[in-house]
Amino acid sequence: MLGKNLLKHQSKPERVADQAWEYLTNAVNSAGDSVKHAARGTARSARRTGSHLTSNAGDRMGAVTDEARVRASRAYDALAGRKPGLPWAWLVGAGLVGAALAWAASSASRAALARAEQERSATDQLEYVDVDRANSPVRVDTA
Structure with missing residues (x-):
């Protein structure tokens, strides 16, 4: 009852300011709720994206680490005077x-x-001729 009595005795600009303040607080509260829901979704999305990026980076770093180990062992062998083996x-x-x-x-x-x-x-099929026959087209003189 006390709040209602105070509102009745306020001037018109004070009442408008109070109404505006209530609208503003309601808008901020409802926006805060929607932002919380959106933030949860954004956080999930960011978490998924972050985990995807870190797994890719881990894969890349694994390959780089292996290469660094191979190079370091070769450098150590070279400094120790060992010749590299044949590939x-x-x-x-x-x-x-x-x-x-x-x-x-x-x-x-x-x-x-x-x-x-x-x-x-x-293409080179030969025709054989028998020269010993009497009626052969080819005559061989033996005399």
């Missing part, structure tokens, strides 16, 4: 690639030679 995997791989290329080239050349032989035999 056997690369040598074996190069040998296998060379063997495959040689096999392919030999197969292709054999196929080309067989084709050429077939073409030559088809």
Whole structure:
């Protein structure tokens, strides 16, 4: 009752200011609730994005860390005077690639030679003539 009595005795600008203040506090409160809900969604989204970025960064850092370890061990071996070993995997791989290329080239050349032989035999068919026959078109003088 006391609040109602005080409002009745206020001037018109004071009442308008009070109403404006109530509207403002209600708007801020409702905006705060919606911001809380939006903030929760944004926080979830930020958390997901952050975890995705950190996992990608972890993958990249893992590869970089492995490379750094390899380089550090090679540098330590070089400082200790140890010679690096032969890259056997690369040598074996190069040998296998060379063997495959040689096999392919030999197969292709054999196929080309067989084709050429077939073409030559088809075009160069010889006709044999028997010279010992009496009525042979070719006469051989033996005298």
